[in-house]
Amino acid sequence: MGKLKPFVVVVDDDESVSRAIKRLLRSIGIAAETFASGDAFLDVLASMPSYRPDCVILDVQMPGINGLEVQRRLSGNGMPVIFITAHDEIGVREHALAAGAVAWLRKPFNDELFVKTVRAALDGVPPV
Template sequence: MSKVKPFVAIVDDDESVGRAIKRLLRSIGMQADAFASGEAFLELVSSLPSYRPDCVILDIQMPGLNGLEVQQRLAGSGMPVIFITAYDDIAVREQALAAGAAAYLRKPFNDELFVRTVRSALGLGSPP
């Protein structure tokens, strides 16, 4: 039996960004959880093996673990990672993509581009 709705985790220390993305994803029929830190997200993933988002949206710059460190700890999990960041350093972008990120979007981003990017990372075509 397949999942009815794709499930996305958002990890961004700016709670307003997490809320906005969560609303956007829900508006297109996806489930979403938002986390204010990489540590909080990874703690839930490790303590609850059944918690398996279909995709993870990560901010680069966060207190504690940054997005690249969270991506590194998710390596081999099969969860696609999309980075969203106001920090557009070409070396960081290259590092994220070389480590397997599905995409690297600069804030502020266009909602339509974001939705297409998430759908692509999930292996979904255009909406019906």
């Protein structure tokens, strides 16, 4: 019996970004599901206790609750969080990393760096 595919959730209000990331992850053998808002993702988590992604990729700025609030609500559950954002404000980045995010990538990011970051998060090692 083989190991299950890693499962990653992408939460980003930009559908084209979510689609591209999902396609990239699938191309390297990682299952992915996308959500257009933090609210939608948290609703699924709350309604399905068995729903447990191996890693969560969050946009910082989204309508409704933002990525930082999603991260706060996920705190203590052991799911690695990677932030992706077009807005790289140093204080926000420091806050997210101090709160346990494993990485912070500025959009547009290099696919190779993104894949390396996701693999490191799934393996439980700090990204390079």
